[in-house]
Amino acid sequence: MTTADTRHLPDAAVVRRPARVRLLWLLLTLLALAAVAVLSVAVGSRTVAWADVWSALGGADGTLEQAAVTKRIPRTLLAVVIGAALGLAGGVMQGVTRNPLADPGILGVNMGASLAVVTGVAFFGLTSPTGYVWVAMAGAALSAVFVYTVGSLGRGGATPLKLALAGAATSAAFASLVTAVVLPRNDISGSFRLWQIGGVGGASYERIGHVLPFLGVGLVICLLSARALNSLALGDEVAAGLGERVALVRATAAVGAVVLCGAATAAAGPIGFVGLVVPHACRLMAGVDHRWLLPFSAVTGAVLLTAADVVGRIVARPSEVDVGIVTALIGAPFFIYTVRRQKVRAL
Amino acid sequence: MPRPSVLQEVTRGRVRNASRRRLIALVLAVLVIVAFAVTLMAGQTFYPPRDVIGVVLGEQVPGASFTVGRLRLPRAVLAVTAGFSFGMAGVTFQTMLRNPLASPDVIGISAGASAAAAIAIVTLSLDETQVSVLAIVAALVVALLVYTLAFRDGVVGTRLILIGIGISAMLDSITSYVLSRAAEWDLQEATRWLTGSLNGVSWDQAVPALAALVVLAPVLLTQGRNLSALRLGDDTASALGVRVERTRITLILAAVGLIAFATAAAGPIAFVAFLSGPIAARLVGAGGSLLVPAGLVGALLVLVADFTGQFAFDTRYPVGVVTGVLGAPYLVYLIVRTHRAGGSI
Amino acid sequence: MTTSHTLTAEALTLGYGDRVVVDSLDLTVPPGKVTVIVGANACGKSTLLRSMSRLLAPREGRVLLDGRRVHRMPAKELARTLGLLPQSPIAPEGITVLDLVGRGRHPHQGVLTRWSEKDDAAVASALEATQTAELADRTVDELSGGQRQRVWIAMALAQQTDLLLLDEPTTFLDASHQIEVLDLLTDLNRTRGTTVVMVLHDLNLAARYADHLIAIAAGSIHAAGSPAEVLTEGTVETVFGLRSRIIEDPVSGRPLMLPIGRHHVRAETAPAAVEVRG
Numbered sequence: 001m002t003t004a005d006t007r008h009l010p011d012a013a014v015v016r017r018p019a020r021v022r023l024l025w026l027l028l029t030l031l032a033l034a035a036v037a038v039l040s041v042a043v044g045s046r047t048v049a050w051a052d053v054w055s056a057l058g059g060a061d062g063t064l065e066q067a068a069v070t071k072r073i074p075r076t077l078l079a080v081v082i083g084a085a086l087g088l089a090g091g092v093m094q095g096v097t098r099n100p101l102a103d104p105g106i107l108g109v110n111m112g113a114s115l116a117v118v119t120g121v122a123f124f125g126l127t128s129p130t131g132y133v134w135v136a137m138a139g140a141a142l143s144a145v146f147v148y149t150v151g152s153l154g155r156g157g158a159t160p161l162k163l164a165l166a167g168a169a170t171s172a173a174f175a176s177l178v179t180a181v182v183l184p185r186n187d188i189s190g191s192f193r194l195w196q197i198g199g200v201g202g203a204s205y206e207r208i209g210h211v212l213p214f215l216g217v218g219l220v221i222c223l224l225s226a227r228a229l230n231s232l233a234l235g236d237e238v239a240a241g242l243g244e245r246v247a248l249v250r251a252t253a254a255v256g257a258v259v260l261c262g263a264a265t266a267a268a269g270p271i272g273f274v275g276l277v278v279p280h281a282c283r284l285m286a287g288v289d290h291r292w293l294l295p296f297s298a299v300t301g302a303v304l305l306t307a308a309d310v311v312g313r314i315v316a317r318p319s320e321v322d323v324g325i326v327t328a329l330i331g332a333p334f335f336i337y338t339v340r341r342q343k344v345r346a347l
Numbered sequence: 348m349p350r351p352s353v354l355q356e357v358t359r360g361r362v363r364n365a366s367r368r369r370l371i372a373l374v375l376a377v378l379v380i381v382a383f384a385v386t387l388m389a390g391q392t393f394y395p396p397r398d399v400i401g402v403v404l405g406e407q408v409p410g411a412s413f414t415v416g417r418l419r420l421p422r423a424v425l426a427v428t429a430g431f432s433f434g435m436a437g438v439t440f441q442t443m444l445r446n447p448l449a450s451p452d453v454i455g456i457s458a459g460a461s462a463a464a465a466i467a468i469v470t471l472s473l474d475e476t477q478v479s480v481l482a483i484v485a486a487l488v489v490a491l492l493v494y495t496l497a498f499r500d501g502v503v504g505t506r507l508i509l510i511g512i513g514i515s516a517m518l519d520s521i522t523s524y525v526l527s528r529a530a531e532w533d534l535q536e537a538t539r540w541l542t543g544s545l546n547g548v549s550w551d552q553a554v555p556a557l558a559a560l561v562v563l564a565p566v567l568l569t570q571g572r573n574l575s576a577l578r579l580g581d582d583t584a585s586a587l588g589v590r591v592e593r594t595r596i597t598l599i600l601a602a603v604g605l606i607a608f609a610t611a612a613a614g615p616i617a618f619v620a621f622l623s624g625p626i627a628a629r630l631v632g633a634g635g636s637l638l639v640p641a642g643l644v645g646a647l648l649v650l651v652a653d654f655t656g657q658f659a660f661d662t663r664y665p666v667g668v669v670t671g672v673l674g675a676p677y678l679v680y681l682i683v684r685t686h687r688a689g690g691s692i
Numbered sequence: 693m694t695t696s697h698t699l700t701a702e703a704l705t706l707g708y709g710d711r712v713v714v715d716s717l718d719l720t721v722p723p724g725k726v727t728v729i730v731g732a733n734a735c736g737k738s739t740l741l742r743s744m745s746r747l748l749a750p751r752e753g754r755v756l757l758d759g760r761r762v763h764r765m766p767a768k769e770l771a772r773t774l775g776l777l778p779q780s781p782i783a784p785e786g787i788t789v790l791d792l793v794g795r796g797r798h799p800h801q802g803v804l805t806r807w808s809e810k811d812d813a814a815v816a817s818a819l820e821a822t823q824t825a826e827l828a829d830r831t832v833d834e835l836s837g838g839q840r841q842r843v844w845i846a847m848a849l850a851q852q853t854d855l856l857l858l859d860e861p862t863t864f865l866d867a868s869h870q871i872e873v874l875d876l877l878t879d880l881n882r883t884r885g886t887t888v889v890m891v892l893h894d895l896n897l898a899a900r901y902a903d904h905l906i907a908i909a910a911g912s913i914h915a916a917g918s919p920a921e922v923l924t925e926g927t928v929e930t931v932f933g934l935r936s937r938i939i940e941d942p943v944s945g946r947p948l949m950l951p952i953g954r955h956h957v958r959a960e961t962a963p964a965a966v967e968v969r970g
């Protein structure tokens with residue numbers, strides 16, 4: 001009687017990937033990340049010579065070009081960190097809801113975090129960045145619960161379709177609320193755009209520093225949930241039969257995702273579609289085992305967001321396109337492609 | 348052939364339901380008329396009914412002619428037109444796709460029209476007619492795109508809705524981008540294209556929308572019975588003699604047209620399309636056609652929301668923000684009601 | 693009173709995508725009788741029924757109703773002669789029995805037609821025939837499986853068609869409700885002369901209730917005729933891949949199929965040829 005490997009991981013490509021192949025892919029992805037990071041520092045809305053890049057990296061910021069590069073370093077860092085957070089959160093959400101279309105943007109979680117921060121700033125005079133993060137996490141948690149509840153109403157429970165609809169409707173409602181809160185307030189309407197669609201411009205080491213501990217905690221929680229998510233993928237009853245405490249696992253993983261989303265949104269505004277695209281791409285490289293899938297998602301998410309930011313800075317020179325817009329324009333077609341590929345019953 | 352008692356009961360039941368529906372529609376219509384009149388009369392200055400009627404009849408009434416005739420009347424007319432259009436179009440989509448959450452403002456049609464309108468006005472500085480044309484072209488293109496992408500061995504409602512959500516997200520981001528690039532960043536103006544607004548509306552905007560309503564509403568109304576049959580599922584509807592694909596296309600084209608023209612004039616007034624159908628269904632019951640009740644509910648919603656947005660608070664909120672804010676409590680209400688009744692969405 | 697209509701399929705080929713499900717099939721539905729179609733899962737029986745009621749267009753071949761191509765007839769005209777109850781009909785939330793049965797009048801009403809006495813009479817008669825008159829004001833959601841199925845049949849009846857096609861009308865029903873529905877359909881056939889064509893998954897119920905039985909295997913007709921002619925051990929083996937013994941059903945006198953598996957088989961039950969008194 002086989003014991004350990006009675007866990008047949010579900011459908012999709014059940015190709016047995018030797019650890020060697022996965023490590024190779026991981027290495028490649030890390031290299032890609034390094035390359036994109038360098039690109040992000042070297043390239044932008046202002047053309048800069050390589051010499052200036054090196055000297056700026058060395059600490060010089062005398063000339064305009066060097067200053068531009070110096071500003072790009074924290075920006076790149078932020079993109080990497082946020083991208084990793086969102087990619088990882090997406091992977092966890094897809095595992096927790098068993099929904100291939102789950103994503104913090106689609107499910108309205110990011111918008112909820114946004115709304116919470118805006119409310120805090122407008123009505124409670126919130127100013128500390130750490131405060132932003134706590135409030136954002138609370139908003140993310142509440143909207144996750146809200147959307148899940150609305151999506152579970154009626155026959156069939158929380159199908160991907162109903163969750164997506166609930167998320168879209170909730171997102172729209174929250175976006176309206178953000179507008180309602182910000183509109184009369186001339187003092188904060190300048191940052192209005194940031195809370196409607198995310199961007200990594202205006203990044204600073206300080207901001208990253210505030211958010212990093214929270215992201216770290218979220219990362220740990222999510223990675224620790226990986227094994228349990230594998231069982232959860234088999235269905236609640238089967239998972240319980242294998243000895244998992246389903247409700248606890250779900251709640252823990254969800255908390256991890258919420259922490260990541262809240263912190264990411266507090267730092268950069270609501271950025272969608274990263275959490276959707278990344279896990280799907282990673283499944284092709286790493287398979288369905290969450291112990292590999294989640295770390296991959298983090299790294300790939302970093303690559304994607306940084307690359308999206310670079311694109312946003314190049315495409316509309318000399319001005320920029322916010323990264324939230326770029327991810328939507330790239331991610332939505334991918335979302336549509338995924339929907340078309342799925343068998344209807346699976347939705 | 349049937350027993351007289353059964354026949355009697357059937358006839359009586361049908362007549363009872365029909366008269367109840369008619370009564371409720373009548374009450375709604377009266378409410379709309381009252382709200383319409385109130386928005387004409389009340390405001391920063393109050394004009395008595397005599398003056399208002401005078402203006403409507405074309406007389407020259409000092410003071411009222413401008414305020415009521417040029418400012419309030421086109422605004423109120425567009426409010427009713429847009430509300431009616433969104434309500435009818437919304438319930439059409441929700442019925443066709445058999446899901447109350449699947450309304451055109453969620454699945455991308457409104458987003459397409461408003462993105463086009465934003466581009467037309469902010470970037471290209473076109474005039475009103477051109478804006479309307481661009482909006483309707485965009486809305487139709489989006490509808491066609493969503494339909495085509497969802498087509499694989501026939502269209503399935505689930506796939507259509509999800510693809511619509513994806514396209515809506517893309518279009519919303521385009522709209523955001525266009526607005527952020529605008530020469531003068533005016534938040535109030537921006538919100539017109541993000542959530543809908545009736546501020547500063549003139550006859551140039553109201554008339555095309557009204558014309559569209561007058562032309563397209565009858566198209567929807569004639570398909571009313573077919574629409575009801577579609578609720579039973581494509582197979583059953585086909586078995587009852589409905590030409591499913593043809594009916595669907597006609598309904599989609601008419602509904603999209605209504606949305607495009609209304610959005611080109613007033614922006615994508617959030618949630619009117621989403622809420623009108625379910626509210627009408629609660630009032631009228633599940634039996635008959637919801638098209639007219641949903642239209643009336645939509646008109647009422649927009650009138651009341653716009654009036655509230657203008658005068659109930661210190662800041663002037665555009666109508667879209669007021670209706671948008673209603674969306675979240677409605678979802679909560681849905682949760683509460685469904686849990687209590689143990690029913691389905 | 694019903695007039696008899698002939699429904700036939702000629703050289704009918706059907707498929708989805710690049711899969712061919714029904715291959716060049718010829719079929720005649722005997723008018724005024726109860727015809728049952730049986731076959732293994734995915735053999736094409738549901739696809740065949742859907743095509744005969746025009747839900748699916750044929751790749752090749754045609755379906756003819758009284759010599760006219762079904763797929764060329766105006767939809768409402770066809771719906772007045774041929775009714776279909778699909779496999780999983782959807783009842784809108786909150787709809788009452790009376791409203792749902794009333795929908796059956798759709799093919800008789802145009803855009804501007806008002807409800808007439810004829811419509812009411814058809815609805816009332818349908819309610820009576822299915823014994824659902826007491827349920828008229830209740831919502832369909834709150835009914836039991838058997839009651840709901842009767843209500844759907846009432847809707848199909850209100851259409852007043854001479855032919856009624858049903859796709860697995862007894863799946864998901866418990867035993868007593870299955871018999872209830874099948875007896876009702878037999879009543880309709882005997883009293884009104886309605887031609888009934890249904891797909892059933894239960895061989896024994898099919899044998900009991902069918903006047904004409906058709907067995908489909910791999911997209912073509914393996915056998916067609918009276919239940920006694922069709923339900924033989926050979927047919928069961930070919931169509932279902934199942935060894936069996938056929939005896940006479942002591943309740944109805946029709947053939948009864950007893951499956952032979954690997955366990956719980958008495959030694960003396962050799963799968964030898966046994967005569968069936970037909």
